[in-house]
Amino acid sequence: MRRVVPGALLLAAAFAACGGEGGSDEGPLVVYSGRSEELVAPLIEDFESSSGAEVEVRYGDSGELAATLLAEGEETEADLFFAQDPASLGAVTDLMAELPEATLGLVDAKYRDRGGRWVGTSGRVRVVVHNTGSDVPLPQTIDDTILPEWAGQLGVAPTNGSFLAFVSAMILERGEDGAREWLEALATNDPVEFDGNAPIVEAIDNGELAGGLVNHYYLLRLRAEGAGQNAENWFIPAGDVGSLVMPAGVAITTDTANPDGAQQFVDFLLAEEAQSFFGTETFEYPLLEGVAAPEGVPALSEINSPDIDLSELAGVLDLATRLVAEAGLV
Amino acid sequence: MRRPGYRGWWAAAGVALLPTVIPPVSLLFQVVGSGSALVIPAGRLMALLVNTTLLTIAVTITSVAIGLGTAWITTRVRLPLRRGWMTLAALPLVVPSYVAALTVIAATGPGGLLPGIPTPYGFPGSWLVLSFFTAPLAHLSLIPALRGIDPATEEAATGLGAGRWKVFGSVTLPQLRPTLVASGLLVGLYTISDFGAVSLLRYDTFTRAIYTLYRGQIDRRPSATLSLILMLLAVLILLVERRYRSRAALHGRRPRRARALLRLTRPGRIAAVSTLGLYALASLGLPLMVMGVTLARGLDAGQGIGSPGLEAARSLGVALVASVVTVVLAFPVAMVITRRPGRLSGWVESAMWGAYSLPHITVGVAAVGFALAWARPLYQTLVYLVIIYAAIFLPQVVGAAQDSLSRASPDLEYASRGLGRGALATLARVTIPLAVPGIVAGGALAFLSVMKELPATLLLRPNGFETLAIRIWSSTAEGFLTRASAAGLVLLAVSIVPLFLVMSRELRD
Missing domain, CATH: 3.40.190.10 (Periplasmic binding protein-like II)
Structure with a gap:
């Protein structure tokens, strides 16, 4: 017993170091991601190396994270919510900022919030x-x-x-x-x-x-x-x-301390590199015009999908x- | 009645219990404050109640029976690699129940390793999986108890002409009764809180319904209301237990002798080893095989395994720290329960189950609510995560420590004080050493339980603190089977080492 306790404390110190705490002055960009680490971690690494920004991600279930955001309210540390489905995004639109027209315009109106508070990133x-x-x-x-x-x-x-x-x-x-x-x-x-x-x-x-x-x-x-x-x-x-067609999508919190960094992240997700990543690595439909669909499935335009306002989901x-x-x- | 020496213990026990009452109290406030709501029709509510009760009773009986078997064989019988078997029989506890269920699903039915056996969906599968994978709760609790029985009692019975079974039934078993009941509670209340097995094997219980509501509804009132009903069920179980329990001081007045291990005849040894072997094969061999096959197939197709090393370090670190913290908090609780039985310690004993019997998602949501309202600086910190782990798993350690303490006479402590030792010296030199077997067994239970904990970890961890259990869950859900299998294999591999070290050193005979 006497040797176990100090050993455990030593390990405690060691693992606290793996805890992913950001220490810089501005603080990292905090993303609540309902999309799993398996799917999007490489993408986030690409963003960090191309933009120089530091990103801290909280992975979880989209619905649970939406509920967490609602519980945290304005005090949330999150700058962005990257979710699996329009319903989770729709549940928190009150906490989200309106995205610029240039961003929204990149995807078909079917795949974004009517009020402009979230935008689809993949189908x-x-x-x-x-x-x-x-x-x-x-x-x-x-x-x-x-x-x-x-x-x-x-x-x-x-x-x-x-x-x-x-x-x-x-x-x-x-x-x-x-x-x-x-x-x-x-x-x-x-x-x-x-x-x-x-x-x-x-x-x-x-x-x-x-x-x-x-x-x-x-x-x-x-x-x-x-x-x-x-x-x-x-x-x-x-x-x-x-x-x-249910888009996964992204939104920026109204209380973000880093609106420019957050916008940069959204733009990154809708640029060609990330869009073709979705097509080839996560097998989802890219939503940016001109980026190819995954192999082995028909193009998005060939799918007869219903006309439904996803903002109401x-x-x-x-x-x-x-x-x-x-x-x-x- | 309360001697001055126990005031410190009462205070410490009170502090230790604070975290365990956070979730139920927070839940109560949630329901009372925002109004209750039920979206579940009354008929289904009854079905949930019946299903949950049936499963709890069935699992408790078989799981304790399996644990008694493995604990008895590995503490009493002379066997090759006895302590290896003792460790191995504890290990299934670290397998998350949804992994266990997935393994059973993958191994049976068409295309499985055992294609002739249909997949046991519903009650039979849930019962089997939960019985096999919670048996270590009984196994580990019973080891110190079996070792703690004074051999003189059993020898006297043998001397009076009783056969081996007669001795077991009329001397050993009655002395184990308090521990059997305590481990029955650990198993039973775990069963009502389990989600993984019942959801994958499609058996409709309260906890499955609660998870479904949390996941599918933004409105959290229905899930909170349902959790409260489940809490009442747990209270009912505790009341029944209290009515039928016997509480006895199990210590004698003489020092105990060491016990000689039983030498079995050759067929007896073969039977003992094959019992252990069959248990290990079903609860560890099967998951290993299924994960191994999936890993090999995925690697062959060019899949990566992710970074289980870093995740293993986090899981191990947080589980070791949490188990030490839980032991420290549990010790005073066990002290007041065993040394000062009475109405107040009865309350202490009930309060410690506050978080254990709730579904972990309910505990997590309640803890998030509490931290956001009252303890913002603790929100999403490792410190808070460890506190909540301790709150959930406290009863596992208290049960085992209680057992060791009730077998050690307080006379030894009085003697130490009488000979001029201070309170702290007596604690360090007499009380704690006597309780070590129970503390180690309980600490091991908490360690394994934290290693696999998922729902509370997801809600309470700091950003980026991904553990092996999180990796297995998230990879499985997304169909990254290679990564999930790799993480599962690493979870078993890294759990076995500290477990073996601490068990072989501290549970020496």
Whole structure:
């Protein structure tokens, strides 16, 4: 015991040194990132070396970070919020500054906040991943996925942020009752529930399931890991929420001590280098005109995505969670 | 009744309990202050209650049984590599339950390592996973207890003609009862707070519902209300335990002798080793195999493994510091509970469970709220993170330390004082050395639990302080399976070394 305690204290001193505390006068640029370190760390390193700025990142779940920002309010240390989905961004627009027109103008109006408080940085598309050996017919509309032939064959992640965003979009498209009806039909069709998207795609690849409702890049990710040969992405052609495009996006806090640095970071994310990084490394759709889509998926313009004002997504997110629970999906 | 010598202990115990009451009190304020809201229909609420209760009872029974088996074999039987087995049987605690569940999912069903076995979704899978991976809570708590039993009692029974099973059943087991109950509480209340296993294996419990609400809703009232209901369930369990517990001073008046290890016959030895082997294979071999296969496949496809070295240093550092802090805070609590039983120490004992039985996401959110309102300078600092870890894992150490203390007679302390030693010298020379086995076992529990802790760490850590548990979670969620596997393997590898060192040195016979 006598030798363990000093040893532990020594280690304490050592690991405090790994704690990523910034010590410079101006302070580092603080980014709350709902996008995981696996996806965006290389990008942030590129920004640090090209701009000379120091960046401190708090990684976490987008929804949790949005709630953290709301709890911290004006006292937050965050200069930027880099989030996975428009709902998290929409929940904190009151704390965010209006972005300049030149920045907003870089992306299609569909993929930014109507009030100009966040801007999309890359596109993520809802798809039906399906096992290539399955004989269940591919759905032509999102309503085909609740037909009897999908009973017990469809993987969903009802507690996942992407699924909830999809349900929110459905509420905007069909109203509360329409969305409730669809969810109830899904619930009675014996869907297979998962905690996240990645395991759904794996289960489809293994032949456990015929298909699942996920985002398009999980399959491309699984292929990069050396598997995924038995599955394919299917983009529902009807133009309904089944092929919703959900941008990841970024916003600057109103109380930032470093508005120039924060703006520089936003500009960096929307410049060609970062945009092609999204296309090739995270397998998302670049939102800047002229940057190529990831290999193996159709171009963004070829996808028949619904017309939905993403600025309103956050307003119906709580309702979406409630409907999912009431339908008995969780 | 209170002798002057204990005033310091009461004060220290009071200070130690402050952090554990932060989360429940903060939660209460949240619900009372902003109004309660429930989005869950009454029918589902009942189902949650039934599911959670069933799982808790089932897991508690099997987990304590497994832990009793591994602890008995590794403390009592002469075996090759006995202390290695003792360490190995504690290690599954460091496997995060969602990793354990993922392993089971990956290993079974079509395309798995054991394709003939269907994946045990729902109750059976959650029950198995939680039983196997919480058994070390009982294993580590029972080791000092088994070593602490005076061999004279068992020898007397043998001398009177009782067979080995009879001795175990009528002499050993009754002396273990308080520890069995304490480890049952550790397992049971952990089970109601666990999220990883039940969510991946799709078994609907309170904690799963609470996490879903936290993640999916910006409005935090429903999740807070549900957490409060869960807290009531925990209080109910504690009340039941209190009604049926026996509390006894287990110390004799004579010094204890060392015990000779049991020599088993060859078939007996084979049975003992294969029991341990099967447990290790299921709880460590399977995860190692699944992670190994995934890592190899990913490396083959040209994937990187990230930087698990730095993350390992952070995890190890924070877990070591947190376990030492938890031990320091737990010791006075254990002292007043064992040495001054009564109504006040009963309250102390209940208060220490304040944070343990809550889902860690609830603890984290409550702690964030408290720090933002009352302790802004502590917000997102390592100091606060360590305090909250100590608040959560305090009962693990108190349980084990309590056991050792109740087997050491306070007469020895009085004798030391009577011979002119001061209070501090008595503490350092008599009380602490007597409690070392329990403290070490409890410290090891806290260490392993902190190593894998995720939800509170995510909310409370300083910016950029990524640990192995965070890496495993985030890589898994994004489908970076190679990195997740590498981090998982590193987590097991770096946990085993300090565990083995401290266990083989301090739990010597």
